[in-house]
Amino acid sequence: MADTVQEFVFNLTFPFTRTLGSTLSTFSSALAQGQIIGVRTGGRVIAPPLEYDPDTAADSGSDWVRVGPKGTVSTWTWVPEPTNLHPLDHAFGFAFITLDGADTPMLHVVDAGSESAMAAGMRVEASFKAPADCVGRIDDIIAFVPATDPSPSEGAGEPFVAPEENDITEMDAYCDLTYVDNASPTTTMWAKALMEGRIIGQKCPQCERTIVGPRGMCSVCAIELDESHVIDVPDRGVVSNFTIVTPVQYHGQTETEPFVRCSILLDGANAVIAQQEILGITASEVRVGMHVECVWAPANERSVQDIDNRSRGSGGDAIIGWRLTGEPDEPAENYLNRMM
Amino acid sequence: MSHQPVAIVGIGQTHHKRKRADVSIAGLVREAAQRALEDANMDWGDIDAVVLGKAPDLFEGVMKPEMYLADALGAVNKPMFRVHTAGSVGGSTGIVGSHLVSSGRHKRVLSVAFEKQSEGNAQFALGGGKGASIGAGGAFAPFIRAYIRRSGAPEDIGWMVAVKDRLNGAKNPYAHLKLADITIDKVKESPMMWDPLHFLESCPSSDGACAVVFTDEDGGKAASKPPAWVLATAMKSEPGWYSGRDAVNPQAAHACAQEIYKTVGITNPREQIDCAELYVPFSWYEPMWLEAHEIAAPGEGWKMTQSGATALDGDFPVNMSGGVLSSNPIGASGLLRFAEAALQVRGLAEDHQVGGANLAIAQAYGANAQFFAMWAVGSSLNPLG
Numbered sequence: 061m062a063d064t065v066q067e068f069v070f071n072l073t074f075p076f077t078r079t080l081g082s083t084l085s086t087f088s089s090a091l092a093q094g095q096i097i098g099v100r101t102g103g104r105v106i107a108p109p110l111e112y113d114p115d116t117a118a119d120s121g122s123d124w125v126r127v128g129p130k131g132t133v134s135t136w137t138w139v140p141e142p143t144n145l146h147p148l149d150h151a152f153g154f155a156f157i158t159l160d161g162a163d164t165p166m167l168h169v170v171d172a173g174s175e176s177a178m179a180a181g182m183r184v185e186a187s188f189k190a191p192a193d194c195v196g197r198i199d200d201i202i203a204f205v206p207a208t209d210p211s212p213s214e215g216a217g218e219p220f221v222a223p224e225e226n227d228i229t230e231m232d233a234y235c236d237l238t239y240v241d242n243a244s245p246t247t248t249m250w251a252k253a254l255m256e257g258r259i260i261g262q263k264c265p266q267c268e269r270t271i272v273g274p275r276g277m278c279s280v281c282a283i284e285l286d287e288s289h290v291i292d293v294p295d296r297g298v299v300s301n302f303t304i305v306t307p308v309q310y311h312g313q314t315e316t317e318p319f320v321r322c323s324i325l326l327d328g329a330n331a332v333i334a335q336q337e338i339l340g341i342t343a344s345e346v347r348v349g350m351h352v353e354c355v356w357a358p359a360n361e362r363s364v365q366d367i368d369n370r371s372r373g374s375g376g377d378a379i380i381g382w383r384l385t386g387e388p389d390e391p392a393e394n395y396l397n398r399m400m
Numbered sequence: 401m402s403h404q405p406v407a408i409v410g411i412g413q414t415h416h417k418r419k420r421a422d423v424s425i426a427g428l429v430r431e432a433a434q435r436a437l438e439d440a441n442m443d444w445g446d447i448d449a450v451v452l453g454k455a456p457d458l459f460e461g462v463m464k465p466e467m468y469l470a471d472a473l474g475a476v477n478k479p480m481f482r483v484h485t486a487g488s489v490g491g492s493t494g495i496v497g498s499h500l501v502s503s504g505r506h507k508r509v510l511s512v513a514f515e516k517q518s519e520g521n522a523q524f525a526l527g528g529g530k531g532a533s534i535g536a537g538g539a540f541a542p543f544i545r546a547y548i549r550r551s552g553a554p555e556d557i558g559w560m561v562a563v564k565d566r567l568n569g570a571k572n573p574y575a576h577l578k579l580a581d582i583t584i585d586k587v588k589e590s591p592m593m594w595d596p597l598h599f600l601e602s603c604p605s606s607d608g609a610c611a612v613v614f615t616d617e618d619g620g621k622a623a624s625k626p627p628a629w630v631l632a633t634a635m636k637s638e639p640g641w642y643s644g645r646d647a648v649n650p651q652a653a654h655a656c657a658q659e660i661y662k663t664v665g666i667t668n669p670r671e672q673i674d675c676a677e678l679y680v681p682f683s684w685y686e687p688m689w690l691e692a693h694e695i696a697a698p699g700e701g702w703k704m705t706q707s708g709a710t711a712l713d714g715d716f717p718v719n720m721s722g723g724v725l726s727s728n729p730i731g732a733s734g735l736l737r738f739a740e741a742a743l744q745v746r747g748l749a750e751d752h753q754v755g756g757a758n759l760a761i762a763q764a765y766g767a768n769a770q771f772f773a774m775w776a777v778g779s780s781l782n783p784l785g
Contacts, residue, residue, distance in 0.1 A: 114476065
C-alpha cells in the first residue's frame with residue numbers, strides 16, 4: 061500500500077490585475093492605437109518607456125517619442141518547438157529589437173519562418189492584430205516579421221503627444237499554474253491510514269508530543285520521526301477551540317456561508333487535530349467542550365486527492381467531518397488553550 | 401559584539417488606500433522611497449545598498465519582485481536584498497537595513513517594504529490558492545478566544561482598541577482608514593467576521609509602501625533634521641504549529657522583548673518607554689502583545705487599554721499612527737510600525753506626536769504568530785541617561 065499516493069496535482073489560477081501608472085498607461089493606450097512609443101530621458105530614448113531612468117532611478121518624465129514600427133534585431137534565440145505557453149504555435153525567434161527612433165532594445169517575437177532567416181542586423185517590422193482586437197497589451201503586436209522595405213520607419217523619433225487621459229490604466233494578469241506535489245513518506249502514511257479509516261500520529265520519543273497530521277519530524281525537538289513512531293489515535297475527542305469564518309468571495313472560493321473549523325483534542329491522546337468541520341449543527345451552535353466523533357466516508361468513496369505535504373491534519377475526502385456524540389459538554393476552560 | 405551606531409535620517413510612506421489605481425507597483429515603492437530620500441536630503445545616488453521586503457509573492461502574483469524593482473529603486477550596481485518573514489517582514493526589512501550600517505559594511509542604506517493588495521486577494525493567497533481559506537482572522541480568532549477567557553477581560557476591550565486606533569489614524573494624513581466618527585457601538589454592531597472579531601475590529605486591505613534611510617553616526621550628526629537612533633534590534637522565530645503550543649503567549653515574542661530591553665538597559669518597560677507601535681491587525685492583539693512583550697504583567701494587558709493608558713494622551717501610547725487597524729499594506733505594515741516609532745523620537749509625527757518621546761519601541765509579527773521583529777529607537781544614543 062506504500063504506493064497509495066504518489067503525487068498530487070494542483071492547479072492554481074487567479075485573475076490578478078495590474079494598475080499601470082501614468083507611464084505604462086500612456087504606452088498601453090498608444091499601443092492599442094497601433095503606435096509604439098518610448099520616452100526620452102538621460103539623453104536617450106528608452107522603448108518601451110520606463111517610469112524611471114534604469115541607470116540612475118531618476119524620474120524619466122513624459123518626453124514621449126514615436127518609435128518603430130520597424131527596427132533592427134541586435135541579438136536573438138530560436139525556439140524550435142514551442143509549448144502552449146509560447147506566443148506562437150510554430151517555431152519562432154525571441155529577439156532584442158531596437159526600434160527606429162529608440163536607443164534601447166525591446167524583447168519581442170520574430171516570426172521569420174526558419175532559424176536560417178534570423179540574423180543580427182536584420183530589419184523587422186511590427187505585425188499588429190486587427191485594430192478591434194488591440195487592447196494595449198504587448199501581444200497586440202503578434203510578432204515582428206522581416207521588413208519588406210528596410211528603409212527607416214516614417215515618423216520615428218518624432219514627438220508623441222499623449223492624450224489628457226489615457227484609455228487604459230489597468231491590465232489583467234491571469235495566472236494559471238499547474239504543479240505537482242510529490243507525497244513525502246509521512247504524507248503517504250497519513251493518506252494510507254485515512255483510506256483505511258484510521259487517524260495516525262507520530263509520537264516524539266524525546267518530548268512525547270504526538271503530532272497528528274504527522275510531519276516526519278518533531279518541530280520542537282528537531283528530530284526525525286519515521287514509521288516506527290506512528291501510533292493510532294482515537295477518532296473521538298472534544299472541541300478545544302474553533303474559528304467561524306465569514307467567507308469573502310475570491311476566485312476559487314468554495315464557500316458562501318459562514319463555516320467552522322475546529323481544533324479537536326483527541327480522547328486520551330494529548331493530541332489535537334486541527335481545521336476540522338462539525339456536521340449537523342450551524343456555525344453559531346459550535347461550542348468549546350463538545351464531544352465529537354469522526355464521520356468517515358464509506359470505504360469505497362474515500363479519496364485523498366486533496367491533501368498535500370503541508371496540510372497537516374487534512375482528512376481529504378476520507379473524513380466527511382465530525383458529529384456530536386450527545387455526551388454532556390466538558391468545561392470550556394479545560395480545553396480552550398489547546399488551539400494546537 | 402561591537403556595532404557602529406545607526407541613525408534613521410529619512411522616512412517616507414505612501415498615502416495608503418484600498419486601491420492605488422494611479423500607480424504601478426514600481427510607482428508605489430518609488431513614491432515612498434522618494435519621500436524618504438527627500439526627508440534625508442539625499443538622492444538615489446547617495447544610497448549604497450537597498451533592502452526590499454514584502455509578504456508572499458502570491459499576494460500580487462509577481463514572483464521575485466526584487467528583480468523587477470531593482471532599477472526602480474536605484475539598486476543598479478549596488479547590493480540589493482530581498483527579505484521575507486511573512487507579516488513581520490516590514491520590521492525585518494528595517495532591521496536588515498540597519499544591520500548593513502551597524503556592521504560597518506555600508507554608510508547609507510535604503511529599506512523599502514510594500515504590498516499592493518488590490519492586485520490580488522489576500523484570502524486567496526493565504527489559503528494557498530484553494531477554497532475555504534480561513535485567512536488571518538480565522539487563524540487568530542482561536543488565539544483571541546483563549547486570551548479573553550484566560551485573562552477574564554471584558555468583551556469591550558477589543559472594541560475600545562478598534563476605536564482608539566481609528567481615532568489615531570484620523571490624525572495621520574497617510575492612513576488608509578480615517579474614521580473620525582467611529583464609536584464603540586459602531587464597532588460592536590459591525591458584522592461578525594471571525595467570532596469574536598467584528599468587521600471593525602479587523603485591519604483593512606491596503607495598497608501602500610514605506611521607506612527608511614539609515615546612515616552611520618557621521619550621517620546622523622550631519623542630518624538636516626533630527627535623526628532617530630537605532631538602539632537595539634531583535635528577530636526571533638518559533639515553529640508555527642506543535643502539539644501544545646501556546647500561540648497566545650509565544651516564546652519568540654518574549655525573547656524578542658527581553659533582548660531589546662537588555663540591550664537598551666530597560667528594566668521597567670512601562671515606565672521607561674515613551675510610546676510603542678505594536679502590530680495589531682485585530683483589536684485584541686493590543687492587550688495580548690502588551691503582555692507577551694512584557695510591558696504588562698500576564699492577564700493585565702487589557703487593563704492598560706481599559707484605563708486609557710494606551711491612548712494618544714495616555715501614559716503608554718500604543719499605535720499613535722493608527723496602526724495596522726488603520727492601514728494594512730501587509731508587507732509594509734511592519735516597517736510602518738518601525739518608522740512611526742522613529743518619527744516619534746524625531747519629534748516629526750505632527751498631529752499624532754507624543755510629547756517628549758525620547759524612547760520608542762516597534763514590533764511586528766507574522767505567519768502563525770511565529771516570526772517576531774522588534775526595535776527600540778531613541779532621540780539620542782542614550783535616552784535613558
